[in-house]
Amino acid sequence: MRNIWTIARREYKLYFISPVAYVVLFFFLVILGWFFYQGLGSAIQQSYYQQSAPGVEIVISPLVTLILFTMPAITMRLLAEEQRTGTLELLLTAPVRDWEVVVGKWLGGFLFILTMLAITWVFPIVLNQLEKPGIDQGVLLSGYLGLAFMVASLLAIGVVISSLFANQIAAFFVSLAVVLLLWFIRPPDSATGGLWNDILTNINFVDHYLNFYRGIIDLKDIFYYLSLTALGLYIGTVIVEARRWR
Amino acid sequence: MIRVEGLTKDYGARRAIENLNFNAEKGEILGFLGPNGAGKTTTMRILCGYMPPTSGKAEVSGFDVVEQSLEVRRRVGYLPETVPLYPDMTVFEYLKYMGDLRHLKNVEDRVDEVLEMVSMTDRADGYISALSKGLRQRVGIAQALIHEPEVLILDEPTLGLDPAQIIEARNIIREIGRERTVLLSTHILSEAQQLCNRVLIINKGHIVVEDTPEHLQSHLAGSQKVLLKVNGDTDGLETLVRNVPGISQVTVHTVGEIEFETVPGRDVRPDVARAVVEAGFDLLELHPISLSLEDIFIELTREEPEPPAISDASLNLGEEQDDLDEVED
Numbered sequence: 001m002r003n004i005w006t007i008a009r010r011e012y013k014l015y016f017i018s019p020v021a022y023v024v025l026f027f028f029l030v031i032l033g034w035f036f037y038q039g040l041g042s043a044i045q046q047s048y049y050q051q052s053a054p055g056v057e058i059v060i061s062p063l064v065t066l067i068l069f070t071m072p073a074i075t076m077r078l079l080a081e082e083q084r085t086g087t088l089e090l091l092l093t094a095p096v097r098d099w100e101v102v103v104g105k106w107l108g109g110f111l112f113i114l115t116m117l118a119i120t121w122v123f124p125i126v127l128n129q130l131e132k133p134g135i136d137q138g139v140l141l142s143g144y145l146g147l148a149f150m151v152a153s154l155l156a157i158g159v160v161i162s163s164l165f166a167n168q169i170a171a172f173f174v175s176l177a178v179v180l181l182l183w184f185i186r187p188p189d190s191a192t193g194g195l196w197n198d199i200l201t202n203i204n205f206v207d208h209y210l211n212f213y214r215g216i217i218d219l220k221d222i223f224y225y226l227s228l229t230a231l232g233l234y235i236g237t238v239i240v241e242a243r244r245w246r
Numbered sequence: 247m248i249r250v251e252g253l254t255k256d257y258g259a260r261r262a263i264e265n266l267n268f269n270a271e272k273g274e275i276l277g278f279l280g281p282n283g284a285g286k287t288t289t290m291r292i293l294c295g296y297m298p299p300t301s302g303k304a305e306v307s308g309f310d311v312v313e314q315s316l317e318v319r320r321r322v323g324y325l326p327e328t329v330p331l332y333p334d335m336t337v338f339e340y341l342k343y344m345g346d347l348r349h350l351k352n353v354e355d356r357v358d359e360v361l362e363m364v365s366m367t368d369r370a371d372g373y374i375s376a377l378s379k380g381l382r383q384r385v386g387i388a389q390a391l392i393h394e395p396e397v398l399i400l401d402e403p404t405l406g407l408d409p410a411q412i413i414e415a416r417n418i419i420r421e422i423g424r425e426r427t428v429l430l431s432t433h434i435l436s437e438a439q440q441l442c443n444r445v446l447i448i449n450k451g452h453i454v455v456e457d458t459p460e461h462l463q464s465h466l467a468g469s470q471k472v473l474l475k476v477n478g479d480t481d482g483l484e485t486l487v488r489n490v491p492g493i494s495q496v497t498v499h500t501v502g503e504i505e506f507e508t509v510p511g512r513d514v515r516p517d518v519a520r521a522v523v524e525a526g527f528d529l530l531e532l533h534p535i536s537l538s539l540e541d542i543f544i545e546l547t548r549e550e551p552e553p554p555a556i557s558d559a560s561l562n563l564g565e566e567q568d569d570l571d572e573v574e575d
Contacts, residue, residue, distance in 0.1 A: 086330035095319040
């Protein structure tokens with residue numbers, strides 16, 4: 001367990017040294033701020049016609065979209081860089097288990113994203129100040145909680161893909177493609193039923209977030225994200241092990 | 247400390263090493279000498295617990311590299327040929343990271359100690375990306391030493407260093423080799439001679455020679471072992487061969503088959519051929535039994551590798567060759 005923490009700690013620190021993280025963070029917050037501003041603007045206009053204040057959705061909705069797009073940038077270097085420079089060989093000849101390497105890297109990335117999410121908390125806080133009696137705390141909490149789960153699984157996918165490449169750019173684009181695939185996958189309209197349809201319906205990544213979005217915490221959704229995370233980490237471990245056979 | 251038995255590794259269809267057998271004891275510096283692709287790195291990686299062999303057994307400090315890989319890795323310090331380091335960490339941070347991964351107590355003290363050993367204390371806070379190759383090598387050696395391993399495996403530790411750095415690196419290796427088992431690979435015969443108690447020459451996945459540097463040196467001058475085969479009547483053949491100047495040793499295998507060894511530096515085959523034919527014997531074969539070590543070393547040195555001098559399987563008699571030439575025209 002200690003090894004996981006050692007590796008996670010290093011990866012976490014490394015994010016703050018790397019310019020990529022700062023750029024991502026900067027644009028993330030700037031774009032989120034923009035959406036927030038827009039959202040507030042249109043909500044204020046709407047309030048002339050209806051007596052409701054903007055909910056915390058105006059923060060969370062763009063946040064989810066942004067997270068989906070920035071995750072590949074966060075995960076791309078985790079294993080790809082080690083393979084490119086050959087440092088993976090040193091990690092694998094240290095008395096560290098393969099799964100500890102994978103989980104450690106995942107954890108480092110996860111803690112970084114959580115830090116990023118914590119920074120975005122500033123928007124709901126501002127929103128809370130702006131309206132009476134305040135925003136719906138339940139929706140806020142479940143929204144961010146769901147986001148944490150979603151991020152966990154996205155990270156796991158990103159780690160797997162990073163482990164397949166020695167080139168960060170390749171890892172980035174493939175991760176992005178997979179994210180988009182999971183985002184938009186749906187059964188075709190003409191389909192009527194059957195196992196395949198059920199699979200396609202239930203595998204959609206963002207659909208499982210919707211409950212969290214509405215303030216509902218459903219075990220089914222938690223299970224989906226946790227399974228996906230576990231699956232990703234497992235496959236990642238297998239791939240790292242496979243490196244040893246080359 | 248290191249026991250290797252029947253070690254074989256295939257990468258798909260390609261056989262990298264085959265049936266290697268060797269041992270190394272504590273306090274011994276064992277050298278791997280061989281050209282690129284000979285199988286040195288493959289063997290080292292297997293001994294580090296990085297990858298499993300296709301067949302055969304390897305044990306380090308009494309632990310099997312496959313069954314007890316983690317135990318092996320705890321006791322081995324490894325420096326790959328490429329000396330991979332993290333450029334965005336400082337020297338101190340990097341060594342501390344490696345130390346933490348090995349669960350060292352008093353990591354920071356240990357890092358200081360090991361920096362002292364490789365004379366890098368004043369560069370501890372610099373980024374690794376700023377280091378020259380020689381200094382990176384030292385950091386790499388520090389990394390391999392930080393957990394006080396029983397066995398050290400160094401893949402071409404002096405590759406790419408300038409002469410002054412090479413001397414330093416060798417001193418360090420000599421120093422640390424006193425208490426441990428060191429396995430290092432190199433292209434340079436003189437380096438193997440200076441540093442190693444024993445040398446293994448590997449070529450194309452097989453161990454060609456295993457001996458002390460001194461013995462190898464005496465072979466280096468190029469004595470040859472040659473096989474002579476003669477048909478029919480062989481009375482007096484042995485005496486005849488012994489009398490050819492430049493022959494140091496003669497062994498009779500069977501009737502008509504003699505193995506002789508030449509004095510270093512002389513190729514006596516033409517003399518023997520002439521003597522045998524002139525004495526009326528039917529010369530069948532005259533060829534060297536194995537590549538002389540000189541030929542191997544010529545291949546191994548860093549200049550353009552020459553093709554091996556021994557290419558003919560039999561000695562052509564002059565007249566036959568001329569006849570053939572005429573026919574082709």
